[in-house]
Amino acid sequence: MTDPGTLDHHASGSSAGGEMVRFEGVTKRFGANVALKDVSLVGHAGSVHAVTGENGAGKSTLMNLLAGVHQPSAGTIYLHGKPVVLAGPRAAQQAGISTVYQELTLLPNLTVAENLYLGREPRRLGMVDRSAMRREARSVFARIEVDLDPDAHCGDLTIAQQQMVEIAKGVAVDARVFIFDEPTAALNGPEIEKLERLIMSLKRGGNLVFYISHRLDEIFRFCDTISVMKDGSHVATQPASELTRDTLVSLMVGRSLDRFFPHRGTVRPEAPLAIDVRGLVPVAGAPAVTFALRRGEILGLTGLEGQGQREIIRAVAGQIAPVSGEVVHHAKDGTSTGLAPSPVAVARTGIGFVPEDRKSEGLFLPLAIERNIGIGMMRRSSIWSRARIDRPRLTGLLESMNVRATGPQQEVQALSGGNQQKVLIGRWLAAGVDILLVEEPTRGVDVGAKSEIYTLLRAFADDGGAVLMTSSELSEHIGLCDRILVVREGRLVAEMPGAVATEETIMTSALTGAPFRAHAGAAA
Amino acid sequence: MIGRLFSRTSRSGIGIITIALPLSMFVILSFTASSFFTAQNLGNVGNQITALLIVSLGQLIVAISGGVDLSVGSMLSLTSAIIVTFDPAIVVPLAIAAGCVLGTVNGIGVAIFGVHPLVMTLATATFVQGLTLLVSPVPGGVVAPAIEALAHGRLFGLQPSLFWCAGAILLCWLLLSRSAFGLRLYALGANPRNASLNGVKVVGPIITCYVLCSLSAVAAGIFLTARVSTGDPTIGAAFGLDSITAIALGGVQLSGGVGSVPGVILGVVTLGLATNGMNLLGVSPFLRMAATGLLLLGAVSLQRRKTIGV
Known part of the structure; x- marks a missing residue:
């Protein structure tokens, strides 16, 4: 070197x-x-x-x-x-x-040398002196010891x-x-x-x-x-x-x-069901998965990248039509509905979906905060009804979530990642959903806002809601989830309580498909 | 060299089809239309495409900046009306002045007030066409001999259209491929924000593009009026669409940053051969117009998109 x-x-x-x-x-x-x-x-x-x-x-x-x-x-x-x-x-x-x-x-359509001298091109007889440009570019690259062709297009x-x-x-x-x-x-x-x-x-x-x-x-x-x-x-x-x-x-x-993650919930195994997933095959060729999400619980789907977590949560959300299987929603009042594989039907049932790519899939970037949230308030209204935003409720919501903005009229695209995520979650809170499906809750969110979003999700679960989440950050699962399901090649290979899970136990199951053993050996 | 020419990020925009299309048309027409491959007819094609080439080179400059100019046709017609209406001594400076004004207005609208180029130049095109019909409501009038000579006199025994083409090509090539202005134009066409972060000014060059484009229409107007020896207030009507079709056939990317003089020459030849061929084969002029529309659609759909500046 x-x-x-x-x-x-x-x-x-x-x-x-x-x-x-x-x-x-x-x-x-x-x-x-x-x-x-x-x-x-x-x-x-x-x-x-x-x-x-x-x-x-x-x-x-x-x-x-x-x-x-x-x-x-x-x-x-x-x-x-x-x-x-x-x-x-x-x-x-x-x-x-x-x-x-x-x-x-x-500029992708200019060569390396042209980019280097754009705006101060060497001239000869009033025209751009390309050979001087190339020569000087080579000497600069020699000084910083990088090997680049001055004639290559930057787009390549x-x-x-x-x-x-x-x-x-x-x-x-x-x-x-x-x-x-x-x-x-x-x-x-x-x-x-x-x-x-x-x-x-x-x-x-x-x-x-x-x-x-x-x-x-x-x-x-x-x-x-x-x-x-x-x-x-x-x-x-x-x-x-x-x-x-x-x-x-x-x-x-x-x-x-140490105050980064909120307290963990105390979910009893006999807590009422929120979502029951039975024999769900999200995409052709994937194995069937069966699991339950209980009230008061934050459940994490984890594993290595691309093992099928995304497909499972999206099939539950109605974003992709599963090959077979059943997703049953149990409302707080005890009624149960089988979910149709359509985002609209799922949202009407009372389930909110927070996608990982919030900018293109979740938010209406050029619209104001109040409109982004207001659309949640109108979840159940008829398409012909007057669009009216419940302002006191909106203000209360923004305050309780600690959204930092100049006001409810500010465009969502001007907000930081953390505040955008709060607005997106706020839309579902305003809609009165009782279950949240969250992909990557804190992607592109800064440290302080991360903690606030964790607290927000925990408060939602404590209030009788339930959260199913995926995340590529293991520490997020360990710190936030009550229960963690490890997915490997589309299969649920291990289940562990968040309180005792470690990066090691998760990675062991994610890599080998081995079921979880608390205090490895002691359980045997 | 060839690899670089066809590189994904090359800014010439010339692809296989750009070259193959005019060549194959040439071959097919040589066999199907008996009068095609004659000195007389090829000379005619040359004359016919001269005005289009001049306008298309102007259109190329605007297209590289990321814009489009629909007002070239009206500017060409206005030039024709000016030449047969006013004192021959002042018609050329007057037409040039009109071109500068139109280009400046277009450029200011686009670069400063942010009007979409299509809307801006469609508006000025309509305005200028109306003005032209006020000046000279019907075809006719006499073209001064000095101006007629610009398209009929022979220099070294060569067609004057050759000199017009050569001049326009040389000027445009020097500007785009050799001058700092050209380099910066490619830069700001690909991405105005990044160009300005690199110290390239944006507003002035864009206005200059529209002025140059209008001036190309004035030049084409002078040549065409001299050639037909009479005024016609709607002579330029087809040039807006034709020039855009020609540059699109020449691989120019209408979103900006990609396009070259050789590409535009190929595009103009393609369109010229298509028109001449249909003429020789006795195709109805209305069908020819329909075909131009289809050619534009075809050329634009063939363009590689989202590779540069989008």
């Missing part, structure tokens, strides 16, 4: 360790929303500086100010000790600030290669400040290592690297300084060596991890 040479543009390197970027009392408002409140923060040369916090904490907004995408509503940004106005992305680039956005900004590159091009863009303009926004989201192990070597060589070259992420592993692996943001404010900046994972997490969420 070769180590890239040090990228020292300024041989003197005198500023190593000196102040490079300073935010002084920076505030950013979007309409009535305050995204950043009076943030002051200093970044030093030769440092990899993590900016972390929950989703919506303001870390991306802060970096967007530095990248010239937005302008501060108040406060000043200093670069090398001098106040600067970064009027646009171009101004920021010219000031030596290079940004690698999470959603890469390369992998995400990792595109990221290298974005970094090369910064190196090519002799940028001194690099911003990385969640750079590892789409990378695999070796690609992350390559990125690490690049970041370290930028650091050795006396550059300042801002690293936005909420992946703790990488923060501690790459960064020497950590700044934590919360609700638009700067909470703390400390050397990485003085923080542990636990102290960092508690800074991020403002509470410690």
